[in-house]
Amino acid sequence: xxxxxxxxxxxxxxxxxxxxxxxxxxxxxxxxxxxxxxxxxxxxxxxxxxxxxxxxxxxxxxxxxxxxxxxxxxxxxxxxxxxxxxxxxxxxxxxxxxxxxxxxxxxxxxxxxxxxxxxxxxxxxxxxxxxxxxxxxxxxxxxxxxxxxxxxxxxxxxxxxxxxxxxxxxxxxxxxxxxxxxxxxxxxxxxxxxxxxxxxxxxxxxxxxxxxxxxxxxxxxxxxxxxxxxxxxxxxxxxxxxxxxxxxxxxxxxxxxxxxxxxxxxxxxxxxxxxxxxxxxxxxxxxxxxxxxxxxxxxxxxxxxxxxxxxxxxxxxxxxxxxxxxxxxxxxxxxxxxxxxxxxxxxxxxxxxxxxxxxxxxxxxxxxxxxxxxxx
Numbered sequence: 001x002x003x004x005x006x007x008x009x010x011x012x013x014x015x016x017x018x019x020x021x022x023x024x025x026x027x028x029x030x031x032x033x034x035x036x037x038x039x040x041x042x043x044x045x046x047x048x049x050x051x052x053x054x055x056x057x058x059x060x061x062x063x064x065x066x067x068x069x070x071x072x073x074x075x076x077x078x079x080x081x082x083x084x085x086x087x088x089x090x091x092x093x094x095x096x097x098x099x100x101x102x103x104x105x106x107x108x109x110x111x112x113x114x115x116x117x118x119x120x121x122x123x124x125x126x127x128x129x130x131x132x133x134x135x136x137x138x139x140x141x142x143x144x145x146x147x148x149x150x151x152x153x154x155x156x157x158x159x160x161x162x163x164x165x166x167x168x169x170x171x172x173x174x175x176x177x178x179x180x181x182x183x184x185x186x187x188x189x190x191x192x193x194x195x196x197x198x199x200x201x202x203x204x205x206x207x208x209x210x211x212x213x214x215x216x217x218x219x220x221x222x223x224x225x226x227x228x229x230x231x232x233x234x235x236x237x238x239x240x241x242x243x244x245x246x247x248x249x250x251x252x253x254x255x256x257x258x259x260x261x262x263x264x265x266x267x268x269x270x271x272x273x274x275x276x277x278x279x280x281x282x283x284x285x286x287x288x289x290x291x292x293x294x295x296x297x298x299x300x301x302x303x304x305x306x307x308x309x310x311x312x313x314x315x316x317x318x319x320x321x322x323x324x325x326x327x328x329x330x331x332x333x334x335x336x337x338x339x340x341x342x343x344x345x346x347x348x349x350x351x352x353x354x355x356x357x358x359x360x361x362x363x364x365x366x367x368x369x370x371x372x373x374x375x376x
C-alpha cells in the first residue's frame with residue numbers, strides 16, 4: 001500500500017500499549033511468529049518453528065485487517081508422528097497441503113469418528129470437539145494450512161484455559177455421526193452440503209458466469225460453522241472480474257499460474273505473481289482481480305469468516321453485484337485500460353493470446369446501464 005499513513009514517533013508512543021492484543025500475545029506465548037499474510041509466495045516453503053504444545057511445527061499468517069475477524073496458520077507433523085489432542089471454543093477449516101494421514105474427532109459423551117485424508121483434502125473441526133491429527137507416513141511430513149476465527153474469541157475471553165479446556169458438547173454441531181466426514185455430492189444452488197472434500201483440485205464445479213470469464217464455482221459450509229469457503233476456476237487466457245469484500249478471505253491457489261492485482265479504492269494496483277501453493281489475503285474492501293497466464297485452468301480456494309460478508313437485502317454477496325447498481329464488482333466494461341494492456345503483455349511473454357472476447361461480449365447481455373451522472 002503506497003499511502004502508509006506514517007506518523008511521528010510522538011503519536012506512536014501514545015498508542016504503544018494498544019499495539020498488542022490478547023491474540024498476538026497468545027501467539028508469542030506459543031513460541032510462534034505472525035508473518036504478513038497479504039502475499040505468501042508458497043505455503044509449502046514458509047518457515048516454521050517448533051510448537052511444543054501441539055507437538056508439531058507452525059507459523060501464523062495474517063495481517064492487521066484480517067486478524068480482526070479470523071486468522072491462518074500452517075502446521076507440520078513429523079514423520080510417523082501426531083499432534084497433541086485439542087479442543088477449542090472457535091472454528092477451524094483445514095486444507096492438507098502435503099502428505100497423508102488421519103484425524104479422530106470425539107466429544108465428552110464418548111462418541112468418536114475417524115477419517116483418512118491426503119493432499120488436497122478439505123474439512124473443518126466442529127466447535128469444541130476434541131480432535132487429533134495423525135501423520136500416516138513414516139517417510140514424509142504432513143503440512144496443512146488452517147483458517148480459524150480464534151482472534152475475536154481470544155480478544156474477548158483472553159484466557160487460554162477457558163478457550164481450550166471448557167467441557168461442553170455442541171451436539172447440533174457434532175454428535176458422533178458415523179458418516180459425519182463422509183464425502184457427499186448434495187448441492188443446493190452453489191452450496192455443497194458436505195463436511196469433507198477429498199480433493200479440492202478435482203472437485204466438480206458449477207457454472208458461475210456472474211463472476212466473468214466463463215468460470216466454475218462451488219461454495220461450502222463445513223461443520224455448520226460461521227466460517228465458509230469457496231472454490232473458483234477460470235479458463236486459460238481469461239481473468240475474473242475485480243471485486244471487494246470484508247477482511248479475512250485467505251485465497252489459496254490450487255492449480256495454474258498467473259497473477260492478481262490488489263488495491264484500495266483510489267490507488268494504483270499492486271501485482272502479485274502466483275502458482276499452486278501461493279496465498280493472498282486481500283485487506284478489508286481492497287479490490288482484487290485474478291488473471292490466468294498459464295497453460296491450464298486456474299483454480300483457487302478461499303477460506304473466510306462469513307460474519308464479514310457484505311450482502312444486499314436479498315442475501316446476495318455484493319462482491320457478485322455490479323458497482324453500477326450499488327455492488328462491489330467492477331464490470332469488464334468499466335475496468336481500467338491498464339488491466340487489459342497488462343494482461344495482453346503478460347500472455348505475450350508466454351506466447352499466448354487473450355481469450356476474453358467472448359466474456360466481454362457475454363457481459364453485455366446483463367450489463368446494467370451506467371448511472372445517469374456517469375453517462376457520456
